[in-house]
Amino acid sequence: MSTTTKLRLEGVSVWYGAQMALRDISLQVPQGVVLALIGPSGCGKSTLLRVVNRLVERSPGAKVQGRVWLDNEDILRRDMDVAQLRRRVGMIFQRPTPFPFSIFDNVAYGPRLHGVKDPVGLRRVVEDSLKQAALWDEVRGKLRRPASGLSGGQQQRLALARALAVDPEVILLDEPTSALDPGAAARIEELVVKLKGRYTVVIVTHNLQQAARVSDLTGFIQAGALIELGETSLIFTAPRDQRTEAYLTGQLE
Amino acid sequence: MSRGRTLHQIAAVATLVAVAALCWVLIALARDGLEHWHWWLLWRYPREIQAGGGVGPEIVNTMTMVSLAEGFSLPLGWCAAVWLSEYVRPSPTVRWLERLFIGLQSIPAIVVGLVAFQVLIGALHWPLSVGTGTVALAILNLPQVVVFSRQAMAGVPQSLREGSLALGATPFQTVWTMVLPASLASLVDQMGLSWARLAGEAALLIFTAGLNVGPHWGWFQPGETLAVHLWSVRTEGLMPDRASLAAETGILLIAMTALAIVAAKLLSNRITRRQRGPGRGRGGDRE
Ligand SMILES: Nc1ncnc2c1ncn2[C@@H]1O[C@H](COP(=O)(O)OP(=O)(O)O)[C@@H](O)[C@H]1O
Numbered sequence A: 001m002s003t004t005t006k007l008r009l010e011g012v013s014v015w016y017g018a019q020m021a022l023r024d025i026s027l028q029v030p031q032g033v034v035l036a037l038i039g040p041s042g043c044g045k046s047t048l049l050r051v052v053n054r055l056v057e058r059s060p061g062a063k064v065q066g067r068v069w070l071d072n073e074d075i076l077r078r079d080m081d082v083a084q085l086r087r088r089v090g091m092i093f094q095r096p097t098p099f100p101f102s103i104f105d106n107v108a109y110g111p112r113l114h115g116v117k118d119p120v121g122l123r124r125v126v127e128d129s130l131k132q133a134a135l136w137d138e139v140r141g142k143l144r145r146p147a148s149g150l151s152g153g154q155q156q157r158l159a160l161a162r163a164l165a166v167d168p169e170v171i172l173l174d175e176p177t178s179a180l181d182p183g184a185a186a187r188i189e190e191l192v193v194k195l196k197g198r199y200t201v202v203i204v205t206h207n208l209q210q211a212a213r214v215s216d217l218t219g220f221i222q223a224g225a226l227i228e229l230g231e232t233s234l235i236f237t238a239p240r241d242q243r244t245e246a247y248l249t250g251q252l253e
Numbered sequence B: 001m002s003r004g005r006t007l008h009q010i011a012a013v014a015t016l017v018a019v020a021a022l023c024w025v026l027i028a029l030a031r032d033g034l035e036h037w038h039w040w041l042l043w044r045y046p047r048e049i050q051a052g053g054g055v056g057p058e059i060v061n062t063m064t065m066v067s068l069a070e071g072f073s074l075p076l077g078w079c080a081a082v083w084l085s086e087y088v089r090p091s092p093t094v095r096w097l098e099r100l101f102i103g104l105q106s107i108p109a110i111v112v113g114l115v116a117f118q119v120l121i122g123a124l125h126w127p128l129s130v131g132t133g134t135v136a137l138a139i140l141n142l143p144q145v146v147v148f149s150r151q152a153m154a155g156v157p158q159s160l161r162e163g164s165l166a167l168g169a170t171p172f173q174t175v176w177t178m179v180l181p182a183s184l185a186s187l188v189d190q191m192g193l194s195w196a197r198l199a200g201e202a203a204l205l206i207f208t209a210g211l212n213v214g215p216h217w218g219w220f221q222p223g224e225t226l227a228v229h230l231w232s233v234r235t236e237g238l239m240p241d242r243a244s245l246a247a248e249t250g251i252l253l254i255a256m257t258a259l260a261i262v263a264a265k266l267l268s269n270r271i272t273r274r275q276r277g278p279g280r281g282r283g284g285d286r287e
């Protein structure tokens, strides 16, 4: 495990109107590591991810306090180029969201935004990304078909390919397998493990076994507060905080 | 309960009567119009007092004026809708503007015509002409475009916008490369309806484009559309064949508007099929 810090949150709090969704969260994610975030639903996991790529600002009434550092850049600062930030921080959402285009155009969407026009280059990026997302073998020769014809699991891998095509540094996954059957979920999990090292990954999951299988670090969030964060093996075998232990035993039984 | 049933029955009967009346009018029109149908109607110039005139210029006027009016009002109204729906945050001002457009939509066309007449012809001294009529049509159409564009954009799920933004798209890129394509089917469909509505518009054009039955054509000269011609033939026409001429013109107008609506619907369905995939249509295997 490398020791350079890729992503650092410092005293991050979020409000939706008067309701506090995150309280004073501080954490660090080293480069190339997979961090899993677990916690009861509504505890603020999605909000935390959306702070990191600043999608949280789209919610009316949202207010963010604190600092978030990507490498050594304060990404919450006012004059941050948000589009540029989101290029560096990819996100996979809970519900598969195929764009209403062909499979090819879905993957090429990001590169085209950023000015890649040359068809040969585009094709190569699309093919590489689909291979990296383990979707290539299933869709080769069908790239002109609408993406909505794919199965849920394939659509989620397509979303991953789409994110990879813009060559991000950090990848955020918000319960990427909760809408999938176990087989499809397992394939996504394998991919997350493969992403490790090359990308810094933060994955929110409701599935504790999944967190245990894919992550290096695990953080437990409850009612907007980060209760405990540590090495995954330790969190699952010897949590320091009682609340973590209560949650884990409650969930695993 | 029985009262609800009675109301229901009354509504059903009323609908039937309305549909029957409409069919009767259409059939009568088709009978009168088709009985004396002459193809030369499509290209001959109108005649003032003799029989045998056509509606060539009226067809050209209808096509150009309506299409150009759409050409002005669509981009403008769409941009206004984008600004309201995608750029500004919901606020009292935005809600007020939204109400305004919905309100403007229901102003009678003849009132819009009067205003256009006062401003464009009265104050600005534009000529009573094809050009002025086109601008008036565009003004009439604008609130409708804003409202249906906003509806089309409201049909685009937030998840698509966020998916686009999350890949590093700017708000402008998101509108242009995601929201527009995703709402295109609905826009095209509404465009057909709006084209048909403008083609059938007469009151506003009588104010602004005037009447013209002479064999000349120009932007700065009076000119009439099929709908206006229909009205003038039937009310003040002197030609002996005015009854059948009006019926034929009516048939032609109905055919043109129906064509616009159906063509737009087909195109819209085609776009949806291409986007939604082989579930509903055929997906090509070639790359
Ligand atoms: N757009 C929003 N507006 C208002 N409240 C929100 C919004 N999004 C989330 N919340 C609230 O913030 C809290 C945290 O939500 P979320 O981050 O989605 O939790 P999780 O992903 O852990 O289920 C919840 O109480 C939720 O109701």
Ligand SMILES: [Mg+2]
Binding pocket: A042, A045, A046, A047, A174
């Ligand atoms: Mg969530």
